[in-house]
Each structure stands twice: as C-alpha cells, then as structure tokens.
Amino acid sequence: MPTAPIATWGDPAHLAWLEDHRTQLLDFYAPEVCRAEGGYHWIGNDGHAIPAQGQQLWIGARMLHVHALAHLLGREGAADIVCHGLVYYVDGPGHDDEHGGWFNAVMPDGVDDRKELYGHAHVLLAGSSVAQAGFAEGERLAREASELIDRHYWVEADGAGLDSLDRTFANPDPYRGLNGNMHLTEAYLAAYEAFGDDVFLDRALRLARRLSGPAASGEYRLVEHCDQGWTPVRDYNREVPNHPFRPYGSTVGHWLEWAKLDLQLYGITGQEWLLDAARTLVEGAFADGWHEPGFVYTVDWDGTPVVDARFFWPMAEATGALHALVLASGEDRWQELYGRVWQQAQAHFVDHERGGWHSEVDGDGRPVLVTWDGKPDLYHVFQATLYPRLSLDQGLAAALTSGR
Numbered sequence: 001m002p003t004a005p006i007a008t009w010g011d012p013a014h015l016a017w018l019e020d021h022r023t024q025l026l027d028f029y030a031p032e033v034c035r036a037e038g039g040y041h042w043i044g045n046d047g048h049a050i051p052a053q054g055q056q057l058w059i060g061a062r063m064l065h066v067h068a069l070a071h072l073l074g075r076e077g078a079a080d081i082v083c084h085g086l087v088y089y090v091d092g093p094g095h096d097d098e099h100g101g102w103f104n105a106v107m108p109d110g111v112d113d114r115k116e117l118y119g120h121a122h123v124l125l126a127g128s129s130v131a132q133a134g135f136a137e138g139e140r141l142a143r144e145a146s147e148l149i150d151r152h153y154w155v156e157a158d159g160a161g162l163d164s165l166d167r168t169f170a171n172p173d174p175y176r177g178l179n180g181n182m183h184l185t186e187a188y189l190a191a192y193e194a195f196g197d198d199v200f201l202d203r204a205l206r207l208a209r210r211l212s213g214p215a216a217s218g219e220y221r222l223v224e225h226c227d228q229g230w231t232p233v234r235d236y237n238r239e240v241p242n243h244p245f246r247p248y249g250s251t252v253g254h255w256l257e258w259a260k261l262d263l264q265l266y267g268i269t270g271q272e273w274l275l276d277a278a279r280t281l282v283e284g285a286f287a288d289g290w291h292e293p294g295f296v297y298t299v300d301w302d303g304t305p306v307v308d309a310r311f312f313w314p315m316a317e318a319t320g321a322l323h324a325l326v327l328a329s330g331e332d333r334w335q336e337l338y339g340r341v342w343q344q345a346q347a348h349f350v351d352h353e354r355g356g357w358h359s360e361v362d363g364d365g366r367p368v369l370v371t372w373d374g375k376p377d378l379y380h381v382f383q384a385t386l387y388p389r390l391s392l393d394q395g396l397a398a399a400l401t402s403g404r
Helices: 012-029 059-072 078-090 117-132 136-153 178-195 196-219 250-268 272-289 312-331 331-348 379-384 397-403
Strands: 105-107 110-112 292-298 305-311
Touching: 012 196, 012 379, 059 078, 059 117, 059 379, 059 397, 078 117, 078 136, 078 292, 105 178, 105 196, 117 136, 117 178, 117 397, 136 178, 178 196, 178 397, 196 379, 196 397, 250 292, 250 312, 272 292, 272 331, 292 312, 305 312, 312 331, 312 379
Parallel strands: none
Antiparallel strands: 105 110, 292 305
C-alpha cells in the first residue's frame, strides 16, 4: 500500500490523496450496501453486509445523503444507489404509511417503531441533499420530514426538539438531549440551503445558542443529557458509559461537530459568539480529549477520560472543524493540528488492507470491537474527504452544486 503524503492543509498532494481515498471509500461500500429487498445494509469490517443489523434509519438516511453528494461529484452508479434508497424511504417499508414518518429500524424479527428525532433529522438532511442533487423525490422526503418535526418534535418555547415519541407521535420520552438536536441543526442548515426558507436558519441558530452557546463563555464540556425541563442530568447513564448514543459524561466528538456547525453559522451570519464558541470547543477537545492516536470518546465533568477508546468519527469531524477555523481565523496553529489529526487517522484508523475506517481503536492504535460492530457508517469519513472544498458559508451539497 503506497504511503500517504504528509497531510498538510491546502497542499495539492494531500488534496489529491483525499480524492483517491474518497473513491476507495465508495468502492468499499458500493458492492453490498443495497439490500435486494429494499433499503441499505449495515456493512461489516470486511465489506460484507450484516443482515442481522437490519435497516436502521440513521444509517440509511446517511447513506442516501452520501450518495447524493457522490452523484454531484459525478460518481458512476451513485444515482442508482440514491434511487434505491428513495424507493425504500418515500413509499416503501422504511416509511410508516399509517402514521407518517419513518421507523427507527426494520429488523429481521420485527420493527422498532419508535419515532426518534435523531433519525428524522437525518431524513431531513438526506432529503435536502438529494433535492440539491436534482432528484425530485428528495424535496418530497425533506418536506415530509420538516412538517413532521414542526408538528411533533419542535417546541417553540424551548427552541429545541423532543427526543423520542411512540409510533403515533404521542407519549414523548421525558429525556431531552444534545445529540438529536445537534443533527437537527445540521439538517436545518442543509434545508435552508436547499429551499431558502429563513425559518430553517433561525432554528439552527437557536439550537446552536442553546446547546453550544455556553462554549462562547468558556464552558466547553457540553451537557449531553437533560430532563423534560432542560435541567442537566449529569449522572445520566453512569452505569452505561460506552452507550453509542447517550453515553455518560460529555462527548468530545460532539464538541468538534458543534464547532463545525457554529463556524458554518458564523460564515452565514457573522455573529462573533459563534467563532468564540467554536474556538473554545476545539481548544477544549484537544486539552481534554486528544490522547494519540485519537480523541477519547467521553470525559467526566473535570475533564478526566471516562471511555478512553478512540472512535473514528471524532477524527473526521475534527478535520472539518479545523479546516473551518483556518478559514475563519487565519491562525497557523489550526493548520498544524489539521495535519496531526490526518496523520493519526491515516496511521491508525484507515484500514489499508480491507478498506474503510476502523470504527474504534485502543490507546495503542489497535482495532477493537467494543461499542460498534463493523463499519456501518460512511457519512463521517466521506465528508472528511470533502471539507477542504468548503468555504465558511456553505454546506457540502450546496458547495458541490455551486461547483466549489
């Protein structure tokens, strides 16, 4: 396997490597990602499907989004993969024709029929990207997701969304969380770019202020879990510290994702608090979370690591946040950190033998299977290959549509 060039921000050799790597990623997933009966497969470490994992909404919506971007890049066959997903999620088994919305998961032994904000936010993201890629059904998907979020999840007084409802969109879980609302922010930004409705931008700003705003005043260990009145529950899931969606403590990778989103909002609005928050979040992530070969999953409220496994996705999100900080600040230190993150990712996370990225490595950089089975999630790493193409004021689909 050829050695990757030293990852230097803006260097043509690094950008060429990213382009090649993007092709390799798509080549790894394409052969088995489409399930013959509909929807997308969960992909294992060897690139083969794991049917027992079922069709999980967040993975399916992300695959739809990624292949819409790939189509905008001119990838042969990407349109077929997009259309395959649209059939499943517009009128197919992934869609709840009786009550509306989308099932959380369709499993071999039944349906998980709770309606999660997390999954529906990803459908809004996917629909917005698919619409920008020129597929008529993308707007239909995005409009339904947006209307359902308006009707059932969004709480105007809170400036945020409910986390989980039952199949009929009743009986809300009293839990309020950062994760689903963070991805709702991402989805609202994509919808704003796709459809031009200022309501989407306003809501993205409100969510950012509520959930990442404390970082503008130096409080970068973001609260992940709250009760129904948005009172922090700092001991939430202390007994399940490595939960894949609601782990105990503060999740370092989310600081990096929020930094990236805040910087896009800064590029659009020019509000200085967003740049302050993003800078503090990234500084905090390196102060508390960076332990080579990567970022620890979670930290306690004093910054002590709780789950010290290094997951793949914070590495990808860090590259996006650091790229945006270079553009926003012009400071050389962000370029140096960008290169350091990519060098560790190339050395320890990229699976040079089989393809894709290892989902999780230990402190010595060895692949482990603790929280995630396989390599189901293309979204983070695919986007990481595109971040250097972005200006501050655009998301990925909008940038590709405009030719940036």
